[in-house]
Amino acid sequence: MxxxxxxxxxxxxxxxxxxxxxxxxxxxxxxGPAETVPVAASCGRVTAGPVFAAVSHPHFHAAAMDGYAVQARRTFGATEQSPLRLRVGEEAFPVDTGDVLPEGCDAVIMVEDTHAVTPDVIEITAAVFPYQNVRVMGEDVVATEMLLPANYSIRPVDVGALLAGGVTTVAVHPxxxxxxxxxxxxxxxxxxxxxxxxxxxxxxxxxxxxxxxxxxxxxxxxxxxxxxxxxxxxxxxxxxxxxxxxxxxxxxxxxxxxxxxxxxxxxxxxxxxxxxxxxxxxxxxxxxxxxxxxxxxxxxxxxxxxxxxxxxxxxxKQGRVVPDREKVAATLSRRVVSPAGVEEFVRVKLGRTGEKIVATPLGRGAGRLMTLVQADGILRVPRFAEGFEAGSVVTVELLRTRREIEETIVIIGSHDLALDIIANFLRLKFPEATLSSAHVGSLGGLLAVKRGEAHAAGTHLLDEETGEYNVPYVQRYLAGVPVVLVNLSYREQGFIVIPGNPKGIRDFSDLLREEVRFVNRQRGAGTRVLLDFHLRRLGLDPQRITGYQREEYTHMAVAAAVAGGTADVGLGIRAAAVALGLDFVPVAEERYDLCVLKEHWEGKVGERLRVVLGDPEFRAAVLARGGYDLRDCGQVLYVQE
Amino acid sequence: MxxxxxxxxxxxxxxxxxxxxxxxxxxxxxxGPAETVPVAASCGRVTAGPVFAAVSHPHFHAAAMDGYAVQARRTFGATEQSPLRLRVGEEAFPVDTGDVLPEGCDAVIMVEDTHAVTPDVIEITAAVFPYQNVRVMGEDVVATEMLLPANYSIRPVDVGALLAGGVTTVAVHPxxxxxxxxxxxxxxxxxxxxxxxxxxxxxxxxxxxxxxxxxxxxxxxxxxxxxxxxxxxxxxxxxxxxxxxxxxxxxxxxxxxxxxxxxxxxxxxxxxxxxxxxxxxxxxxxxxxxxxxxxxxxxxxxxxxxxxxxxxxxxxKQGRVVPDREKVAATLSRRVVSPAGVEEFVRVKLGRTGEKIVATPLGRGAGRLMTLVQADGILRVPRFAEGFEAGSVVTVELLRTRREIEETIVIIGSHDLALDIIANFLRLKFPEATLSSAHVGSLGGLLAVKRGEAHAAGTHLLDEETGEYNVPYVQRYLAGVPVVLVNLSYREQGFIVIPGNPKGIRDFSDLLREEVRFVNRQRGAGTRVLLDFHLRRLGLDPQRITGYQREEYTHMAVAAAVAGGTADVGLGIRAAAVALGLDFVPVAEERYDLCVLKEHWEGKVGERLRVVLGDPEFRAAVLARGGYDLRDCGQVLYVQE
Incomplete structure (x- = not known):
């Protein structure tokens, strides 16, 4: 070949x-040639031709009320004040809804408008006009009328109507x-x-x-x-x-x-x-x-x-038309660059964090199926466009319902395994709710909250001067924005190493050894801030670390690099090491908070988060991951008005 | 009891x-207790708990391009101008997309950036950086990560992601x-x-x-x-x-x-x-x-x-939330009166006939299943409301997609069996299109067109003075409205009678005989106009006709009344008599036109109608019903600017 x-x-x-x-x-x-299926099994199939009623429905004149069948003209003049009497079995015939109208009768008087005088005589307190309270033959379906046209997708009510019209099998497209x-x-x-x-x-x-x-x-x-x-x-x-x-x-x-x-x-x-x-x-x-x-x-x-x-x-081939996907207008949270000459299909997460729906692009590799699982919609970049600027309003084709989008809690920021556990318990407690989390590092999260692109950010940023977590960053980067810092956990940070720690990593100085390959986190990540803090404190030159330039976006990606043998060590949380069966050398305990916009903490988002964070089963599931301390979980540690 | x-x-x-x-x-x-199903058969089921990846995907470092696996640092400096040479099998290893990255390699150079010098040596014209064109282990899924939360409806892409993550069975709600x-x-x-x-x-x-x-x-x-x-x-x-x-x-x-x-x-x-x-x-x-x-x-x-x-x-019980029905704002074409104290669910037909979507209430009997088949949406009349006025803007819950509504041709007016046949052929030719026809009589149809509630009206109105059909009515009732009259058919009107014509109906005077029970059409119907015209011409008093007050809305309903034995005769088209096996005494040939708004006749609606009306199979289907002459079918007989 x-x-x-x-x-x-x-x-x-x-x-x-x-x-x-x-x-x-x-x-x-x-x-291709039609096939014939029983109507009862035809739901979802598509008619190959028009379908006509074989019988009328109803196929006889029927009482439409419980009461007495009568000749209407015998009732004229009856009122509460001047009731009329009728002989049961001769002038009035007891009928229930659905019964055949007896020969000679043309109306039904409701049981409420009658009372028995003797077993053979009733008194009526209202008149009826001809065909009142009667379902005439063919009221619903007249025999021979077209029930469904060709190329029609059969729904449950259509199943009912076909059977009501005496049709028991139907020709459908294969x-x-x-x-x-x-x-x-x-x-x-x-x-x-x-x-x-x-x-x-x-x-x-x-x-x-x-x-x-x-x-x-x-x-x-x-x-x-x-x-x-x-x-x-x-x-x-x-x-x-x-x-x-x-x-x-x-x-x-x-x-x-x-x-x-x-x-x-x-x-x-x-x-x-x-x-x-x-x-x-x-x-x-x-x-x-x-x-x-x-x-x-x-x-x-x-x-x-x-x-x-x-x-x-x-x-x-089924005579059907592909339904359109619902579309929404959304504001892009990040710039999207796309090569000219091709139409690109960018997977995006969506969330309503205020007035607007915000679209955040997901990973774009053709091999990354999880991005399709996580995506709420598809943004098409046309062939002659080279992308869209951050802040552009774009049209997104929805992969989930608009309601799901509206009910999504968007947490952007630092990655923590407990966020997955929140996602799961949120869904258990509120089946209509979804947690959407994007991992851009602590600082990226705070800025996303500031830009109104997220309800909350996961953050663990150590202030080098004060040694305090998160609060100084919120004061610096979110000045004037009303937010609360809600603690999620204290967690152990440390070196994630190959089982048995064959390279003998003990301290930050070990990272500079020539035979040690490091895998780093991206700038703006709390873990990266922690690393740089310690390196500076110890006077170690980051440029001497092999792999300092190699940046991953999550703890799990760092752990996966170590497990996969492309790195010997990375800095990350204990739970990530535990998850992949790696060893862990603790370095510090750090505070991981959710920075939540105050209006959301006081609204539905906060209400739902409080339910989850307070749930004992949730806490047990987090603790089981290893390296977590939940002594302040759910506590508001700082309020900025 | x-x-x-x-x-x-x-x-x-x-x-x-x-x-x-x-x-x-x-x-x-x-x-209830979860059940375990194979992932391949889990689509549409709902997860009973979170699902975690068993293996990473990919589970090894893989080439992401066809080309040669290399050590990135060996390629530094290579350009089109100064290519570098690598020994195949020692420094460069041929790989296809998806192949395992050979030991010692950390990047792949694309085949487009290489050419063979000898079978053992390639020249490369571009450098690669470490892990370029490599799918690293876990790029898509990292073992142990949460793939899906609980209470999650599994879709096809989720099936793929679960299997990619090494999950082959999944616990779902029963x-x-x-x-x-x-x-x-x-x-x-x-x-x-x-x-x-x-x-x-x-x-x-x-x-x-x-x-x-x-x-x-x-x-x-x-x-x-x-x-x-x-x-x-x-x-x-x-x-x-x-x-x-x-x-x-x-x-x-x-x-x-x-x-x-x-x-x-x-x-x-x-x-x-x-x-x-x-x-x-x-x-x-x-x-x-x-x-x-x-x-x-x-x-x-x-x-x-x-x-x-x-x-x-x-x-x-499946951990799912009922999806909301899409809602649209629509303008009511008729008044809806509803008893206070109950919440009423009114079935409506919808159609876009211009700027607005128009909602026309359908029959409201609980026994009329066909109204649910025909309905495009449901209008709720709240418990404390007594209805809505015509022209009100109301919220309608959709039973069909918005696209189906947008693609619906609305024909309101006189009833003709050929409309069903149009509906069927329209669907065959244009699977996305639907014909929605409401039967309110010819005059009602013309007024609906005038109010912008229909694309077209079916009309057969005889002008008593000129003997001309439709044109004088259009000039009188639609003055100044640009419309065209397109002929659908000429058809036979006559007396629909019991087989064998036992009451011997021959002429309009027979309707006045005491033993003859008549069933009438509603005011504004072309057939009613025809009746009244002949009665007046012959000096016959309508009040002497038994059943003159009993009004039905379609030819088929009149025929059904005769077939059901509640009337001896009605005036209607031959096709209705033929359909129910009744006898027919012809009275007149009349012209049945579609009065179409000019903008619609010149647009998509007209285009589609022309295709259907010109189709030989359509014409054969109409002629087979009996009593039709199609000599002018599809011809524009009158244009009003």
């Missing part, structure tokens, strides 16, 4: 429109069967014990769930190794058997990327490469007249391309 | 809050099993051949679909006759076995309504009767500690009460 090095960069709108036209001309968007073919010699099924280099096939179960959500029937194929003939064989067979074929990975132009070549060999290639980010290396084509999409292996690229290209096809 | 005649009228908010509290105190809202017990001696299963008085149990399949949509597992019970002991037995057993029990019908206070008594006997009754319309006779309680709701039998009441009372319980 010739190695393809360069991909096309087809503009997205051109790729979408062109691929649609390409498939339409092949007839590959048609739903659910497209979509073959999912994971590829890659190094790819293994979920649950396999992992060797280095193994890649877990989490994409195909994820895509299967997506296809199912879109109304299709996913068929997961076994994993195909990087082998042209094997892939060609699998794709050809799948295209012959199913309605659509998606392959996963191998879509780029690497040595072992065979997807495009396979489509050229056994079908028609429409495009290889679309100018989007992430997700550029996608293969669009058709095999055996069936839509074929070669998805890239990075999970965010896979999801994005499946949504852009596969979803509309799966909907079209 | 003592017959209960009066129901409580508990205000809705009190019933909702009180019932919630009642169930919470019983522990009946708790989800899906509540909801017993549905249809009751009523006269109730029969769908598909049964119907005798007069039989009521088809379409409610329990409809409720089953609703419960499934809400995440529960419906269990349809066999139909229980109106028998206290049988119902008590069924309810007790179901409550012992399932998580929630809903009965259908028998919830009111009639002679055969046992639900409330059963709950009193084997459980706890919380309320009988809530001040809502429709749906007042609902029974709220608990049996064996399980939520019990006795739903009324009228389908709209059933749906409404299930949504108000059952849905939040089913959600709560």
């Amino acid at each position: 010739k190695r393809e090095i360069f991909l096309e960069e087809k503009p997205l709108e051109e790729a979408l429109a062109g691929y649609w036209e390409f498939l339409r001309n092949l007839g590959a968007l048609d739903p 659910q497209p069967r979509v073959a999912l073919i994971p590829t890659g010699t190094e790819v293994v099924a979920p649950g396999t014990a992992l060797k280095p280099g193994d890649i877990v096939d989490f994409n195909s179960p994820m895509l299967a769930a997506m296809v199912r959500e879109w109304g299709g029937v996913p068929v997961r194929h076994e994993i195909i190794p990087d082998d042209f003939a094997a892939l060609k064989d699998a794709v050809s067979r799948a295209a012959a058997e199913y309605d659509m074929v998606l392959t996963i990975a191998g879509a780029s132009a690497g040595r072992e990327d065979f997807t495009a070549a396979v489509v050229r060999a056994c079908g028609t290639l429409f495009a290889h490469g679309v100018a989007i980010k992430p997700g550029k290396p996608v293969v669009l084509g058709a095999v055996a007249g069936k839509p074929f999409i070669g998805l890239p292996g990075y999970p965010v690229s896979t999801v994005l391309n499946a949504e852009l290209f596969a979803r509309p096809v799966i909907f079209a | 003592k017959r209960e005649i009066f129901l409580e009228e508990k205000p809705l908010e009190e019933a909702l809050a009180g019932y919630w509290e009642f169930l919470r105190n019983l522990g009946a809202l708790d989800p 899906q509540p099993r909801v017993a549905l017990i249809p009751t009523g001696t006269e109730v029969v299963a769908p598909g049964t051949a119907l005798k007069p008085g039989d009521i088809v149990d379409f409610n329990s399949p409809m409720l089953a679909a609703m419960v499934r949509e809400w995440g529960g597992v419906p269990v349809r019970h066999e139909i229980i006759p109106d028998d206290f002991a049988a119902l008590k037995d069924a309810v007790s057993r179901a409550a012992a076995e399932y998580d929630m029990v809903l009965t259908i019908a028998g919830a009111s206070a009639g002679r055969e309504d046992f639900t409330a008594a059963v709950v009193r006997a084997c459980g706890t009754l919380f309320a009988h009767g809530v001040a809502i319309k429709p749906g007042k006779p609902v029974v709220l309680g608990a049996v064996a500690g399980k939520p019990f709701i006795g739903l009324p039998g009228y389908p709209v009441s059933t749906v409404l009460n299930a949504e108000l009372f059952a849905r939040p319980v089913i959600f709560a």
Whole structure:
């Protein structure tokens, strides 16, 4: 196989429109022959043609009230003052709601407007007009009337109406069967014990769930190794058997990327490469007249391309239209820079922290699936734009409901494992609430609070002059902003080291040793401030530390670097070391506070945080992580008006 | 059993809050013990606790590009102008995206920045910094980090993230099993051949679909006759076995309504009767500690009460919050009068016909399920309000998406069966489009167009002086409004009579015979104008016609009245007679036009209507109904600037 090095960069709108036209001309968007299903099992399916009522509903004249069926004209003149008497069984017939109207009767007098004089005679205190309190035949549905048009998604009430109209089976579009073919010699099924280099096939179960959500029937194929003939064989067979074929990975132009070549060999290639980010290396084509999409292996690229290209096809084959995502206007908390020439899909967190909804961009790597899990929305940066400035008002497509956004508590700042535990207990106590936390370091958090981008900041900033935590920083950076400092915990900071501490790290001076590789935190992080404080105090030159320039954004990322063997030591909290089975050399106890805007502490946000922080189970869960002291947890330690 | 005649009228908010509290105190809202499911099958389920990553993702340092793995410091200084050479297999190792980073390497140089000099030597034209183009271990997920909190609804991307984090099974809340017990001696299963008085149990399949949509597992019970002991037995057993029990019908206070008594006997009754319309006779309680709701039998009441009372319980038992319905502001096209003291739920059709969204109330009977099928939204009339004036701006909860509303073509006016056929072909040609037609008669339609409440009106109004159709009315009632009259059809009007015409109806004079019962159309209907025109022409006194006061709103309703035996004759179109197997005595050919606002005819609405009206299959479907002539169909017959 010739190695393809360069991909096309087809503009997205051109790729979408062109691929649609390409498939339409092949007839590959048609739903195919209808199938007949029982109405009771038809919910969510789409009608293949109009549906007409077989019987009327009701199919007889029925009493619409409990009471007596009568001839209306016999009741004329009856009032409270001058009641009339009717003979039961001759002029008045007891009926319950839903009963057939007896022969000769044309109205029902409500039981409330009657009383029994003798067992055979009632007195009525109101008149009725013809067909009063009668459900006439066909009141709801008239036989032969159209109940539902074609291409109509059946809902529960429609199930009821079809059955009411005497329709018990319905012709619906078939659910497209979509073959999912994971590829890659190094790819293994979920649950396999992992060797280095193994890649877990989490994409195909994820895509299967997506296809199912879109109304299709996913068929997961076994994993195909990087082998042209094997892939060609699998794709050809799948295209012959199913309605659509998606392959996963191998879509780029690497040595072992065979997807495009396979489509050229056994079908028609429409495009290889679309100018989007992430997700550029996608293969669009058709095999055996069936839509074929070669998805890239990075999970965010896979999801994005499946949504852009596969979803509309799966909907079209059911006679459905892809619903629009709700959009909101949001204010960007940070600058977004994006290359011109590609349409970029930036994942953002959203939160309402006052008048406006604030959007904070998340990590942008195509391999970072958790950013899609965490994202509340997608910001599209158009092909001819190079990004947006901080503070711009942008349009965001929602991935969660607007209500979820409105109920989200936004905590930006220093990272602490207890924030995850807060997130969990918040959800348990208030199922509608979500905690959104972004990790930008303590100082970044305080500034986010100042700019109104967060309800609260997690902060542990040591003032070098006074030795006091947080308060001096709040006074300096948030002067005039009404906030409270609420303690979350005291926690142990120290050296996170390889188990057994093989490099013998004891003190800050050990970091300068030549054979010691350090991993640092980013500027503005409380842990970084702590490091720099001690280095200065001890007169140690940071530039002599190997790895001082390597910055990570969370305690867990520092611990992961040590666990992964790319560093020997990092400064961080004990809980992070405990979590990854690493050793820990304590250095200091520090105070970690939440800096909460006063209006939020006094409102719903504060109310909910107080419930969580005061919960004994929450506290037990935090203490179980190791290195925490909760003696002041939930206490307001400082108020700034 | 003592017959209960009066129901409580508990205000809705009190019933909702009180019932919630009642169930919470019983522990009946708790989800119950978690169950463990495979992650691949967990989509849509709700986490019972937080979920932590078992492995990091990636679980090794991996190449993030195709190219060569290198030590970054060996590349420093390389540029296009001064390339550096590296020995393959010693200093540079070929890698593909996803490969394990070879021992001793800390970066990847992209294949685009290299070229082969000999098989063993490459030249590189760019430097890389440490960890450039490397996916470090844990970049996406760090082992032990929290992936999902508790009470979290799992989506496809979450399935992917869980599997990426090495999680293959997940603890989720059980899906509540909801017993549905249809009751009523006269109730029969769908598909049964119907005798007069039989009521088809379409409610329990409809409720089953609703419960499934809400995440529960419906269990349809066999139909229980109106028998206290049988119902008590069924309810007790179901409550012992399932998580929630809903009965259908028998919830009111009639002679055969046992639900409330059963709950009193084997459980706890919380309320009988809530001040809502429709749906007042609902029974709220608990049996064996399980939520019990006795739903009324009228389908709209059933749906409404299930949504108000059952849905939040089913959600709560899964740790979920009921999502809000989207709301829009709409302008009421007609006055809505509602009794004070009850909260009424009025079904409305919605359409955007210009600047504003217009809401038109639909029929309000609790037995009219088709109104729920047709409704685009629900307008709540609060307990202390007596309704809204026409032209008021009201808040409507959407039952369809906003996009569907925006894509709806609103035709208000005279009823014609061809409108259903337009609705169907419109949907076939444009899956995103819907036709919404309300039947208020020709004149009502023209006035709706004038008020901007409809895109078009169906009209067949005969001018008595000129004998011309529609144009004089448009000139008179829509003076100054730019509209076009587009012909839909010429159609036969005549007498719809019982098969064999046993009363021998031949002419308008026959309507005055004493033994002939007539069914009329409402004032403003074109057919009514035609009737009155002929009566006046012939000097016949309408007041001598039995049934002249009985007004129906559609041709089909007139035909249904004749077919149902409550009338001997009505005036209407041939297609309605044909549809119900009735006989037809022709009287006149009339012209039926669509009066379309010019701006809409020249825009998307007109474009779509032209496609449908010009379609040969559409025309064949209309002609098949009988009595239609399409010689001018789609022609613009009159333009008013």
